[in-house]
Structure formats: structure tokens, C-alpha cells
Amino acid sequence: MAKSDVKVLGSWPSPFVMRARIALNIKSVNYEYFEERLREGKSELLLKSNPVHKKIPVLIHGDKPICESLVIVQYIDETWSSGPSILPSDPYERATARFWAAYLDEKWFPSIRTIGMAQGEDARKAAIAQVEEGLVLLEEAFGKCSKGKRFFGGDQIGYLDIAFGCFLAWLRVTEKMSGIKLLSEANTPALLNWADRFCSDAAVKDVMPDTEKLAEFGKMVIAKMRGAAPPK
Amino acid sequence: MAEEVKLFGAWGSPFSRRVEIALELKGIPFEYIEENVSDDKFKSPLLLKYNPIHKKVPVLLHNGKPVLESLIILEYVDETWKDNPILPEDPHERTMARFWARFIDEKCMPPVWKALLGTGEEREKALEEVRECLKTLEGVLNGKRFFGGETIGLLDIAANFIAFWLRVIQEVSGLEFLTADKCPVLIKWCDEFVSCNPVKEHLPPRDKLIAFMKNWLSGDGWTD
Numbered sequence: 001m002a003k004s005d006v007k008v009l010g011s012w013p014s015p016f017v018m019r020a021r022i023a024l025n026i027k028s029v030n031y032e033y034f035e036e037r038l039r040e041g042k043s044e045l046l047l048k049s050n051p052v053h054k055k056i057p058v059l060i061h062g063d064k065p066i067c068e069s070l071v072i073v074q075y076i077d078e079t080w081s082s083g084p085s086i087l088p089s090d091p092y093e094r095a096t097a098r099f100w101a102a103y104l105d106e107k108w109f110p111s112i113r114t115i116g117m118a119q120g121e122d123a124r125k126a127a128i129a130q131v132e133e134g135l136v137l138l139e140e141a142f143g144k145c146s147k148g149k150r151f152f153g154g155d156q157i158g159y160l161d162i163a164f165g166c167f168l169a170w171l172r173v174t175e176k177m178s179g180i181k182l183l184s185e186a187n188t189p190a191l192l193n194w195a196d197r198f199c200s201d202a203a204v205k206d207v208m209p210d211t212e213k214l215a216e217f218g219k220m221v222i223a224k225m226r227g228a229a230p231p232k
Numbered sequence: 233m234a235e236e237v238k239l240f241g242a243w244g245s246p247f248s249r250r251v252e253i254a255l256e257l258k259g260i261p262f263e264y265i266e267e268n269v270s271d272d273k274f275k276s277p278l279l280l281k282y283n284p285i286h287k288k289v290p291v292l293l294h295n296g297k298p299v300l301e302s303l304i305i306l307e308y309v310d311e312t313w314k315d316n317p318i319l320p321e322d323p324h325e326r327t328m329a330r331f332w333a334r335f336i337d338e339k340c341m342p343p344v345w346k347a348l349l350g351t352g353e354e355r356e357k358a359l360e361e362v363r364e365c366l367k368t369l370e371g372v373l374n375g376k377r378f379f380g381g382e383t384i385g386l387l388d389i390a391a392n393f394i395a396f397w398l399r400v401i402q403e404v405s406g407l408e409f410l411t412a413d414k415c416p417v418l419i420k421w422c423d424e425f426v427s428c429n430p431v432k433e434h435l436p437p438r439d440k441l442i443a444f445m446k447n448w449l450s451g452d453g454w455t456d
Contacts, residue, residue: 078323
């Protein structure tokens with residue numbers, strides 16, 4: 001199977017899509033990127049390759065589609081095994097990285113979204129508190145996983161860096177729109193520095209959306225949601 | 233090196249039973265600690281110490297280090313003890329096993345509870361959703377004996393809920409999630425799965441689960 005026959009179906013604001021692209025960049029895999037214009041409806045290719053979830057990202061390798069961002073990242077790691085490793089080699093470290101990635105998806109990122117969507121000051125404050133609590137946990141996790149090195153994965157970007165770092169653009173947009181510093185020198189000094197290192201990494205910088213552009217997109221999404229439906 | 237393996241679980245939890253199956257399959261001796269998960273106040277201090285964020289079972293303790301989340305534990309067990317692998321070698325097949333295991337947890341299970349607890353249209357919609365998921369899994373099985381091929385693998389273990397708990401729920405509630413006319417291969421798989429060696433000692437006692445579910449559904453609360 002031609003290994004250059006790799007496609008990614010994605011959407012530029014999506015942090016989940018970024019994960020797939022960063023992983024491919026780490027492995028120096030050439031791929032064709034297809035931007036889904038989700039507002040115009042989902043493409044034939046997307047619906048055909050991801051009939052179960054109908055979501056991006058989808059990685060298509062040869063004729064085989066792979067879905068779900070974290071599943072995709074692991075696939076990339078195992079398929080292009082001669083490139084730099086994305087998951088740690090030690091089983092316990094792998095389990096730890098997977099745990100935090102699942103936590104980010106199931107608990108932490110949804111609370112970021114809640115800040116934007118929150119109706120009322122109390123709801124907003126509660127959501128912010130949840131995000132901040134999570135960041136304190138992640139700051140501690142960074143200390144344990146990095147062992148004094150630059151990234152969760154050590155000297156190089158790894159699985160948890162990708163899983164978490166993909167949310168940084170939205171985090172920055174949230175900080176901008178709420179006027180609150182979520183990552184700070186006072187509370188999360190290690191993560192603050194890690195965030196800059198992550199965003200400037202060669203595998204990341206070209207796929208990280210511009211904060212201004214993402215903020216405009218975010219405002220439009222919120223306006224649409226608020227205009228379209230009555231408050232829940 | 234002396235291995236110390238402990239598992240914090242709950243008799244009725246499909247998630248902790250998954251880990252038991254994997255340890256059995258690999259011949260790993262372990263100490264089992266039963267947790268009362270009906271309320272946080274009953275959970276042991278050790279469980280809360282090892283899983284402070286989610287406060288849930290299962291927790292696998294390997295030489296004092298906790299591993300959390302059943303699917304993550306399954307992969308950890310597979311990577312640590314290499315006999316009788318539960319994931320295939322081929323990256324694409326491994327990926328598919330992971331994808332479908334998550335599908336079971338994220339897509340199949342939630343509507344089961346929705347159907348049980350809902351009424352009218354909401355119940356019907358949830359019931360239909362579950363049936364769709366089961367039909368999809370029937371397709372994934374594709375006539376094989378197990379999802380893992382000739383022997384059980386990660387996806388079979390993850391589907392333990394369908395093989396056992398779903399059928400108990402069906403009996404207790406009268407809701408027909410899984411039927412032979414729509415999913416004949418999956419039904420056959422259920423029977424094969426629950427009777428195979430690594431699994432059969434690691435299912436809840438059927439009568440006890442039925443009684444528990446009846447009690448829970450009748451609104452008498454969650455008792456252990």
C-alpha cells in the first residue's frame with residue numbers, strides 16, 4: 001500500500017482534526033488535506049468514510065478510513081513505526097497518557113465549551129472554576145509525566161502533548177472572550193511555558209489556528225446557537 | 233520480581249468484570265477488593281485515594297501503581313503480560329478493535345439507560361438507537377465466532393455488557409433490544425462468549441443481577 005496515499009478530512013477550527021495532522025507531521029507523512037465546509041452540509045466522502053459518527057477528523061489510508069482523533073493518533077503511531085514515537089514505550093506511562101487524554105475529552109474540554117455557552121453569570125463562574133480545577137490537575141500531571149523535560153512526552157511532543165495542546169487555541173480564545181487568564185504564572189507556570197513551546201513546535205505551528213480568526217469563528221457559533229434556540 | 237496485582241471492582245459492574253476476564257485469560261493471579269459503589273460515602277478510602285477524579289471502579293493496582301478506566305486497563309494488561317494477546321498485531325485491526333470498543337461505551341450503552349428510564353417517544357427513540365448499534369455490531373462480527381476471531385479479544389471483552397447485562401435488562405424490562413431476527417450472529421456470539429472459559433466465572437450471578445435491576449427500576453433505590 002502506498003504510504004503517501006494518506007488523506008485527512010477536517011475542519012480548521014477543530015482541535016480534534018489538529019491531533020491527526022500533528023501526528024502525521026511528527027512522522028513526516030505527506031498527506032492531502034480536505035477542508036469540510038460543515039456549514040454547507042457534510043460531504044459525500046465524509047458520510048461514506050464515517051457513517052457511524054459522521055464527524056471529522058477522518059484519516060483515510062489507502063482505502064481504509066479511520067475515525068476518532070485519539071484512535072487515529074494511535075494508528076499513526078503504530079503504522080509509521082520507524083518515525084519518532086508518539087506514545088511512550090512503558091506500559092504504565094502509556095496508560096497514564098491515555099487516562100489524561102480521556103479526561104481532557106470527557107471532562108475538561110466540555111467545561112471550556114460551557115464557558116462560552118453559559119447562560120448567566122453563575123453558570124459562567126461555575127464553568128470557569130471547573131476549567132481552573134482541571135488545569136491544576138494537569139499542571140501536576142505535567143510535572144510527573146515530563147520528569148523535568150520540555151513536554152509531557154519528554155524531549156519530544158508525545159500523545160498527551162497532542163491531546164492537550166490541540167485545545168490551546170480555543171483556550172486562548174476563551175481567555176480573550178472572558179477576560180480571565182486561565183493559564184497563569186501564578187497557578188500553572190509549567191503549563192504556561194509548555195504551551196508556548198508546544199505552539200512553536202515545527203509539527204504544530206502550521207496547523208494551529210490563529211487566535212483572532214478562531215475568536216471570530218467562536219463568536220459566530222455562539223451567536224448562531226443563541227439566536228437559533230431559546231436558552232436551555 | 234514478585235508481582236502484586238489488585239483489582240478494585242463491583243460485582244455488578246461490566247467494567248470491572250472486563251478486567252477480571254483479561255487477567256483470567258492471561259493467567260494473572262490477583263487480589264480482588266469488592267467496592268460498594270452505590271454511593272460515594274460507601275467507597276473505600278483506598279479507592280478514593282487511587283481514583284480521586286472519577287471515584288469509580290475498576291482500579292487496577294500493579295505493584296502499588298493505579299491504572300484507571302476499563303479500556304485503558306485492558307490495553308495496559310495486554311502490554312504488560314504478553315501471553316494470550318487480546319489485541320491483534322496488525323495496526324489497522326488493532327485500531328478497529330479500539331474504535332468499536334469505544335463505540336460500545338459511547339454509543340450503545342447510553343441509550344439503553346435512556347430507554348429504561350424514559351417513557352413514550354423518548355423511550356422508543358432510544359430503543360431504536362440501541363437496535364441500530366446492535367445491527368452495526370452484527371455487521372462488524374461478520375459471521376466470525378468472536379470479534380477477535382477464533383479466541384476472544386479486546387472487543388469481545390468490551391462487549392461483555394451486551395452479552396450478559398443487556399439480556400438481563402431485556403428480561404427485566406420487557407424491552408426488546410436484541411432479537412434473533414435482526415441480529416442472529418450477535419445472539420450466537422452472546423452465547424459463545426458467556427460460556428467460554430475466561431468469561432464464565434467472571435459474570436455476576438444472574439439471579440442477583442435480576443433482583444438488583446428489578447429493585448432499581450421499581451424506584452426502591454440502588455441497593456447492593
